[in-house]
Amino acid sequence: MTIRWYPGHMGKAQEQIAESIRKIDVIIEVLDARLPASSSNHQLEEMRRNKPCIKILNKNDLADPAVTKAWVRNFETESGVRALPMSAKQHSEVKQLLKLCQLLAPNRGRPGFPVRVMVFGIPNVGKSTLINTLAGKHMAKVGDKPAITTCAQQIDLRNGIILSDTPGLLWPDMSDQIAAYRLATSGAIGASALDYTSVGLFAAEFMLHRYPELLKFRYKFTELPDSATALIEAIGRCLGCLISGGVIDHHRAAEAFLRELRAGKLGRISLEEPGEDLARQETPPL
Numbered sequence: 001m002t003i004r005w006y007p008g009h010m011g012k013a014q015e016q017i018a019e020s021i022r023k024i025d026v027i028i029e030v031l032d033a034r035l036p037a038s039s040s041n042h043q044l045e046e047m048r049r050n051k052p053c054i055k056i057l058n059k060n061d062l063a064d065p066a067v068t069k070a071w072v073r074n075f076e077t078e079s080g081v082r083a084l085p086m087s088a089k090q091h092s093e094v095k096q097l098l099k100l101c102q103l104l105a106p107n108r109g110r111p112g113f114p115v116r117v118m119v120f121g122i123p124n125v126g127k128s129t130l131i132n133t134l135a136g137k138h139m140a141k142v143g144d145k146p147a148i149t150t151c152a153q154q155i156d157l158r159n160g161i162i163l164s165d166t167p168g169l170l171w172p173d174m175s176d177q178i179a180a181y182r183l184a185t186s187g188a189i190g191a192s193a194l195d196y197t198s199v200g201l202f203a204a205e206f207m208l209h210r211y212p213e214l215l216k217f218r219y220k221f222t223e224l225p226d227s228a229t230a231l232i233e234a235i236g237r238c239l240g241c242l243i244s245g246g247v248i249d250h251h252r253a254a255e256a257f258l259r260e261l262r263a264g265k266l267g268r269i270s271l272e273e274p275g276e277d278l279a280r281q282e283t284p285p286l
Contacts, residue, residue: 002177017166018047023116024164025105027053028097030121030130032186033063033085035271036071038179039122039188052080052104054097058126060085067270074274088130098134101161109160118164124188131155131165182271187262197232200254203261204228204235206271214267218260232257 021027027048032039036057044053055075057068068085075083082100086093105115121127135155155163183189184199185206205228207215212224215231219238225231236242236253243249260266 017118017120020164021047021049021051021118024051024118025108025116026101026118027051028056028101028117028119028130029053030056030058030088030119030125030127032125032188033057033060033068033071034269035179035182035186036075037272037274038176038182039125039186041120041122044120050080052082054100054104055081055083056088056097056130057083057085058088058130061087062264062268064268064270067273070274088126088133091133091136094130094133098157098159098161114156114160114162116162116164118166120166122183122188123190124186128165131163134163185258185261185271187258196255196258197250200232200250200257201228203258204231204254207231207261207266207269211267211269214269218266 027044029040029044036055040055057063057071060068063085072083072085075081082104084097084100086097088094101115101117102109107113108115119127119131135157153165155165157163180189181199181202184194185203208224208228208231215221215224219235221234225234232250232253233248235257236248236250239253239256241249241252241256261269
């Protein structure tokens, strides 16, 4: 199945962001620490020009720590880019972000000249959660479904920083179906645009290849199934995803597996590493 998903509000929002970014001092791009490349909007580099950018590797508590460290090193080789792994829900971790914003805009942050910060990110990556944590109150809509934020807003943090929130954006060209399936695995793609069985098979193949021991531990396997289909069936039995006659409901089993994966119940995983050739990785199911 080919994944296509680009809600209509995103095209208009992109035009607004390109115009507004001229008056911004620092850009914060919120990424999913489990898939920093796939969760990055490829058009941001062109739009931000030479403005400093902080890449937040959010959901750090769900990602493989060694892989996240490699991503931080990779991003900080880019000009004007700093990278911070964190969980957007943790106030103690978010405080360092405010200090970094002020450091990157040394000529602002005084009365009448606030640091103007734009928060940018694809849907369901934790952008609104980060804004609410920074503000210390509920300012942006938060949900476990993508495309919750659909219009821009400004938030004065009353500490010398003004935030510009933006709708979650995906790039319009999703020809890279490996990236699309990784986004679907993480929960960034709307449910109406994906087939759970196909995405579940993709995720199962990845886990068999990259994190087999986590599968064994979570589902108490003594031996791993020899294919993605067999793995989904085995997980379906473990989780009770059966229909009459004891037959596995593949859709329910795949959906349950993805829920567990997204919630971190299998452990901390990263779906991609810096420098890997995406074309040589898992092939999306047809």
